[in-house]
Amino acid sequence: MKTRMLTALVTTATATALLAACSGGTKSASGAGGSKTLTLASVDQGSIEDVVKAFEKANPGVKVRYTTSGADQYQQQIRTQLASGTAPDVMSVWPGNGNPGATHVLAKPGYLRDLSDQPWAAKMPAAIKSVAQYEGKTYNAIFGQNGIGAVYNEQALKKAGLTPPDTWTKLLAFCRDAKAKGTPAFALGNQDNWVTQLVLYALVATTVYGPDRNFDQKMQAGRATFAKSEWATALDKYLTMEKTGCFQKNPLGTNYEASQQLAATGKTLGIVQGNWVIALLKGKNPEGTFTLKALPATDTPSQTLIPAAAGAGYGVNAKAKNPELALKFVKFVMSPQGMNLFVKKQGGLPSLPDTGYRADASLTELSAFITANRTVPFMDQLWPNAKVQQTMLSGLQEIFSDQSTPEELLKDMDSDYQAGS
Incomplete structure (x- = not known):
């Protein structure tokens, strides 16, 4: 997630997990x-x-x-x-x-x-x-x-004089500050469609499951949908990050391998990925230090959850x-x-x-979240069929290329989910 990996996750990324690796x-x-x-x-x-x-x-x-x-x-x-x-x-x-x-x-x-x-x-x-x-x-x-979260390049953070944000408001400010310094906050390799889900999953964990840990059971019982839930909020936040300049230019023209290179060499301050990417970043920059942190989606840090599975x-x-x-x-x-x-x-x-x-010290926060039961499974692992995720991945690429809308994507995901196994 590797994961699908995410599962994407990772993992995954995974995917990559997931959720996953590149180049064969x-x-x-x-x-x-x-x-x-x-x-x-x-x-x-x-x-x-x-x-x-x-x-x-x-x-x-x-x-x-x-x-x-x-x-x-x-x-x-x-x-x-x-x-x-x-x-x-x-x-x-x-x-x-x-x-x-x-x-x-x-x-x-x-x-x-x-x-x-x-x-x-x-x-x-x-x-x-x-x-x-x-x-x-x-x-x-x-x-x-x-787990899926923001993996930061510690040396790049220090050079930029910035620290990892723990609230949504601080996250957007972090992105603006990073962009102003000429170093985008996060690398995003959406040319590989499995990568598209990771930022969304990181946001969904808090926006959807923070207020309702039983969301999956409600979906299975037909009492909830993607379109009429906080999935819409999470997707809006994903696009807000894009509009704010949280990612490098042209994520759709950047593949997973290239996104690793950006984060490993400090051309971005980090990458939203599964923890599996840390080994790959170290391979590209053995002298680098990389740390996974939760990606905040609200202004209350205690509400933040991490996708971990x-x-x-x-x-x-x-x-x-x-x-x-x-x-x-x-x-x-x-x-x-x-x-x-x-x-x-x-x-x-x-x-x-x-x-x-x-x-590893890079996973201190992930370990703490797992111990404190502040995690939720990779979302796709509990879906009734593989088509839901495939629709989501292709739909996210279409949204980033202005060929679709969040409303259309969530409606299509609901149709595939309701088709069952």
């Missing part, structure tokens, strides 16, 4: 086939590499052939590969039901192996287990929790050519060693307790 490629091992060769497709670029190396080291003779790609590209390809029998043994899978690569979407037609018998499955917290399962069975090895995990192909090695890899991912490797590299938090992991 194949990192290899030995030739295909053979009982000691595992095939893997991942969106965790920047972190899967270390996990693969550790897995191969722990299993002498085993080789992993893997590819990495961005969330959009990955989600377009994985269903086709599964349907044609060409999918890898292990693949990235998002929680819940919000996008084409999500747990429900892939488990329903029988593409994923049931992982309920794996020892880690019973240990997952209830909130994470609920989005890792389909019809009571676990299909997704979710190793981390992700299970990030993308890994599923096993029901027709894996090497099922034993696939299960072994997933078990490693869910071990303290594998989980900590992932979350340390991604700047995330482990999904299971007692891993001995110490959160």
